[in-house]
Amino acid sequence: GAVVSQHPSRVICKSGTSVKIECRSLDFQATTMFWYRQFPKKSLMLMATSNEGSKATYEQGVEKDKFLINHASLTLSTLTVTSAHPEDSSFYICSATLQVGEKLFFGSGTQLSVL
Amino acid sequence: AQKITQTQPGMFVQEKEAVTLDCTYDTSDPSYGLFWYKQPSSGEMIFLIYQGSYDQQNATEGRYSLNFQKARKSANLVISASQLGDSAMYFCAMREGEMEYGNKLVFGAGTILRVKS
Numbered sequence: 368g369a370v371v372s373q374h375p376s377r378v379i380c381k382s383g384t385s386v387k388i389e390c391r392s393l394d395f396q397a398t399t400m401f402w403y404r405q406f407p408k409k410s411l412m413l414m415a416t417s418n419e420g421s422k423a424t425y426e427q428g429v430e431k432d433k434f435l436i437n438h439a440s441l442t443l444s445t446l447t448v449t450s451a452h453p454e455d456s457s458f459y460i461c462s463a464t465l466q467v468g469e470k471l472f473f474g475s476g477t478q479l480s481v482l
Numbered sequence: 483a484q485k486i487t488q489t490q491p492g493m494f495v496q497e498k499e500a501v502t503l504d505c506t507y508d509t510s511d512p513s514y515g516l517f518w519y520k521q522p523s524s525g526e527m528i529f530l531i532y533q534g535s536y537d538q539q540n541a542t543e544g545r546y547s548l549n550f551q552k553a554r555k556s557a558n559l560v561i562s563a564s565q566l567g568d569s570a571m572y573f574c575a576m577r578e579g580e581m582e583y584g585n586k587l588v589f590g591a592g593t594i595l596r597v598k599s
Contacts, residue, residue, distance in 0.1 A: 410525075410573065410589045458525060462587075469590065471587060473519075473527035
């Protein structure tokens with residue numbers, strides 16, 4: 368089946384620094400990727416929809432200047448958490464859709480801890 | 483309003499027995515898709531099963547089956563012959579609209595399943 372690789376799996380950073388998370392579709396071209404945030408033992412909340420070659424579409428309440436999304440190619444989308452603060456600590460997970468078919472494939476997630 | 487409701491925060495099941503995880507949904511769109519995902523402690527999301535709103539039969543995938551009751555707007559997941567490895571968080575999710583509008587999913591709150599030996 369299709370594979371989505373997400374890196375890094377875990378990152379610890381100091382408050383005020385920026386962190387980049389990569390999401391790659393390894394064996395298919397993903398025209399659309401999604402970024403989710405998950406708090407401990409909570410559901411996944413969609414942050415933004417990332418389309419290759421165009422600006423990301425952010426969900427209501429998500430700060431686009433805080434969470435920068437770049438979808439530069441059909442196999443790579445990045446989420447940059449700028450000037451991270453402790454409240455940004457969370458589990459971030461990406462997903463990608465195949466050109467056809469009903470399934471979304473998810474990355475393995477990134478646990479961000481901001482000190 | 484909640485679009486996906488999972489009323490069971492946690493469930494226990496004895497190994498080798500069947501278990502049903504509840505999911506109800508709310509949409510006015512005639513075209514929608516319902517998904518179940520499994521999230522083990524490692525955090526990855528594993529696709530289990532899909533049911534389209536126009537599908538005539540309930541979806542099945544190995545030990546997983548979806549009890550789709552359209553009139554009641556419920557899409558319960560049934561896991562037969564539970565295994566210890568089934569212990570995880572289970573999410574029900576819905577996609578509204580036709581495929582060309584994208585695959586944006588709305589997730590329920592999840593149900594933690596624990597399989598006892």
